[in-house]
Amino acid sequence: MKTDADGATVAVQKDESQLRQKRMIAEHFTRLANSRQTGEKNTYTFVPGNLTELLRSFDLLPVLPEINALQSGMRGKSKDYIAVAEKLGHSEDVCTYVKCDLGMMKSGNIGPTGEKMPDPDLLLLSYTGCFTFLKWFEILQQEYDCPVAMLHVPYQGDGEITEQMRDYVVDQLKTKVIPQLEKVSGKAYDEDRLKELLAQSAQAEDDLVWVLESAKQKPSPIDAYFGGIYYLGPIFSAFRGTDDAVAYYKALRAEVTQRLSQGLGPITPEGEIESERFRVVVEGPPNWTHFREFWKMFADEGAVVVASTYTKVGGVYDNGFRHDPSRPLESLAEYCMGCYTNLNLPSRVDMLSRYMTEYQADGLLINSIKSCNSFSAGQLMILREVENRTGKPGGFIESDLVDPRYFSAANIKNRLESYFQMIEQKRSGAAS
Numbered sequence: 063m064k065t066d067a068d069g070a071t072v073a074v075q076k077d078e079s080q081l082r083q084k085r086m087i088a089e090h091f092t093r094l095a096n097s098r099q100t101g102e103k104n105t106y107t108f109v110p111g112n113l114t115e116l117l118r119s120f121d122l123l124p125v126l127p128e129i130n131a132l133q134s135g136m137r138g139k140s141k142d143y144i145a146v147a148e149k150l151g152h153s154e155d156v157c158t159y160v161k162c163d164l165g166m167m168k169s170g171n172i173g174p175t176g177e178k179m180p181d182p183d184l185l186l187l188s189y190t191g192c193f194t195f196l197k198w199f200e201i202l203q204q205e206y207d208c209p210v211a212m213l214h215v216p217y218q219g220d221g222e223i224t225e226q227m228r229d230y231v232v233d234q235l236k237t238k239v240i241p242q243l244e245k246v247s248g249k250a251y252d253e254d255r256l257k258e259l260l261a262q263s264a265q266a267e268d269d270l271v272w273v274l275e276s277a278k279q280k281p282s283p284i285d286a287y288f289g290g291i292y293y294l295g296p297i298f299s300a301f302r303g304t305d306d307a308v309a310y311y312k313a314l315r316a317e318v319t320q321r322l323s324q325g326l327g328p329i330t331p332e333g334e335i336e337s338e339r340f341r342v343v344v345e346g347p348p349n350w351t352h353f354r355e356f357w358k359m360f361a362d363e364g365a366v367v368v369a370s371t372y373t374k375v376g377g378v379y380d381n382g383f384r385h386d387p388s389r390p391l392e393s394l395a396e397y398c399m400g401c402y403t404n405l406n407l408p409s410r411v412d413m414l415s416r417y418m419t420e421y422q423a424d425g426l427l428i429n430s431i432k433s434c435n436s437f438s439a440g441q442l443m444i445l446r447e448v449e450n451r452t453g454k455p456g457g458f459i460e461s462d463l464v465d466p467r468y469f470s471a472a473n474i475k476n477r478l479e480s481y482f483q484m485i486e487q488k489r490s491g492a493a494s
């Protein structure tokens with residue numbers, strides 16, 4: 063609930079799809095909480111470069127520590143968890159996802175929904191682009207008595223995936239990861255099952271891309287950053303390859319189709335954006351501790367995010383990639399290497415410039431995250447380069463993922479207002 067201008071209590075508006083994915087995520091946490099009774103095993107792993115279909119083909123439940131951290135941030139729990147980790151000696155500069163996760167573990171490992179998380183049966187270190195993931199699991203390995211499997215995913219330093227890179231990842235899947243999954247689950251690798259799951263993934267990915275690309279229309283029926291995060295929830299977390307994910311993306315597509323046919327703008331927690339005044343592309347993750355307040359700053363100005371890179375960290379699908387059941391392991395390898403955080407800076411500039419043109423954006427806005435070096439490195443260069451290529455103004459704000467100490471609302475609001483004024487001035491300058 064929230065209060066309106068007269069102080070009356072009104073309900074926060076949510077799309078049906080938002081409620082549905084919230085339900086799916088809550089059910090997953092409950093399933094994890096009950097897993098010791100039901101005998102289900104789990105694997106802790108990371109979002110960029112996750113092998114969800116492979117895990118599920120062994121009936122292993124995925125646990126994503128970044129998702130736990132961001133959920134804790136949204137539910138106001140991250141501040142205390144970060145304080146616990148800092149008291150244990152983790153520096154202020156360390157990624158706040160890591161500190162939030164460690165603090166949660168040291169506080170009883172109660173997950174964001176209030177249910178206890180199971181200890182990991184396996185740590186699967188399959189990650190892309192950021193060295194912090196390696197250190198993160200090194201710390202978890204010291205805490206838990208469980209095996210670790212590692213998939214080394216080569217960085218796209220030259221902006222392409224070569225045959226050797228693909229073979230290298232496939233070989234590790236065959237000789238390291240799958241044998242470890244067999245050992246932990248007690249089940250043999252079943253390629254037919256994996257293929258079925260990958261086919262389901264591709265179906266969900268088709269619908270997801272359609273939804274994201276609906277933002278090319280004017281007005282955009284979706285917000286591809288704030289709203290996009292809800293849309294990405296199932297596919298980035300534990301549901302790729304499942305019936306639930308297929309049903310969710312089908313329903314989401316139908317919902318957006320309807321909004322599009324009625325010429326409606328996105329629904330925000332404060333209500334519908336009735337007049338789309340600015341179309342922006344956003345680079346960088348959002349702040350989670352003040353997510354709604356942050357979104358409102360855009361919505362109040364009639365600013366709609368029409369494309370974002372954060373919604374590609376768990377997979378870039380709008381370049382045509384789909385999980386392919388006819389090449390199961392090769393396709394998983396290509397997926398891992400294709401995640402946004404595994405792209406080099408020139409590829410990121412190309413992608414953002416393309417978004418600016420294809421989505422007819424007024425500008426590029428960067429939300430630079432204090433504790434995420436992986437995303438922040440090179441962002442000023444990206445900003446200048448995209449400005450040069452497109453002639454559209456860039457804006458730069460700073461916040462953090464889940465550390466509320468680094469969200470300065472007045473400062474960010476001020477900068478956003480100035481940025482939108484600048485877009486307006488440029489437009490009127492161009493028109494005169």
Ligand code: SF4
Nearest residue numbers: 157192194434435436
């Ligand atoms: S530094 Fe950034 S990319 Fe790396 S683990 Fe933390 S949030 Fe993820």
